[in-house]
Amino acid sequence: MLYAFAFERVGVVVSDLYFIDPDPIPGQESPERGVRLELRLFERGEVTGSIxxxxxxxxxxxxxxxxxxxDANAAPATFDRTHHHPHIDGWEPGHRVFVEELSADPLSWLAAKLSDITGLLKxxxxxxxxxxxxxxADLRAAVPEITDTVRRLLDRVWAGELARPSGDSATSARVSWL
Incomplete structure (x- = not known):
């Protein structure tokens, strides 16, 4: 499932995710599941054709x-592998950064970050x-809708509807749009 919130030049994409880390941190070898959110650049193309x-x-x-x-085998709302990537080089994320407040109250932490995009970019x-x-301002106004979408996706992940492994974990260990 993929959701996109587009503004003038930036936007947010949100997706469910099932992931097997090919180079896991010790103690985190099992599959992971949850929701991924990315702040992305958006580009509007030129209209070709009629109005x-x-x-x-x-x-x-x-x-x-x-x-x-x-952990994909953990009880819902464990958030034991919740992290963010403050540095991205092109399309590649930097190292995972674990923040206690993020794992303790992910939606509040996320809302605060998205509400201060200037600080986040810094x-x-x-x-x-x-x-x-x-x-x-447009992103800040959309934060309640974005966090509600993340919450609904998490509920569906925990219910087993989303973020499920594919049939062949050797070739497709990840189920996600992002």
């Missing part, structure tokens, strides 16, 4: 990522020039 033609929209490179993950080393003038 009724659809406008192409491209979801571009990630600027920041948070993974609300837990933490990531991304220039605020990536934002359009209205992006920060």
């Amino acid at each position: 009724y033609a659809a406008r192409p929209v491209t979801i571009g490179r990630p600027l920041w990522r948070v993974d609300l993950l837990q 933490e990531t080393g991304v220039s605020a020039d990536e934002l359009a003038p209205t992006d920060a």
Whole structure:
């Protein structure tokens, strides 16, 4: 399942995730499941055709990522592997950064981060020039809807509806749009 919230130049994508880390941290060898959220660049293409033609929209490179993950065999809401990636190099995430407050209350932590996109970008080393003038206010206004979407996806993951392993874990260990 993939949700996208697009603003002028940035947006948020949210997806369920089942993941087997090929190089796990000791003690975290089992599969992980949960929800991934990324702050991404969005690009609007030019309309070609009539005034009724659809406008192409491209979801571009990630600027920041948070993974609300837990051991796939753990009870719901454990968040024992929840982390974020404050640094992304092109398309590759940097190291996992574990934050106690993130694991303790993921939705509140996430809401605070998304409500202060300027501060978030400063933490990531991304220039605020990536934002359009209205992006920060538009994102802040959408935070309740975004966190509600994350909560609903988490509920579906814990119910076993989403973030399930694929049939062949050797070739497709990850079920996700992101």
